[in-house]
Amino acid sequence: MARTNITQVLAEGDALSADEQIQVRGRLNQLLAAATLKPKEEDLENRLIQSGLLRPTRLQPTVAKQYHQYKPIQVRGRPVSETLLADRR
Numbered sequence: 001m002a003r004t005n006i007t008q009v010l011a012e013g014d015a016l017s018a019d020e021q022i023q024v025r026g027r028l029n030q031l032l033a034a035a036t037l038k039p040k041e042e043d044l045e046n047r048l049i050q051s052g053l054l055r056p057t058r059l060q061p062t063v064a065k066q067y068h069q070y071k072p073i074q075v076r077g078r079p080v081s082e083t084l085l086a087d088r089r
Contacts, residue, residue: 048054058082 049056
């Protein structure tokens, strides 16, 4: 199979109808979405871990368990958030 260069692809794209160009755009968007790069921050974190400057973080299962068992308490009077905002003013 012969390899098509970008110039040929663009020339063929100009010859397509508007509907066909929309289909091509949709397919290109799918391909680009599948090939997204990792965020820079995640790459930096991985390099720091590999160099030994940062330890990998582990999620503590007990924290997640406590979060799901949380039950809010009932308070009388104004909501605490309103009280805090009033005190800050």
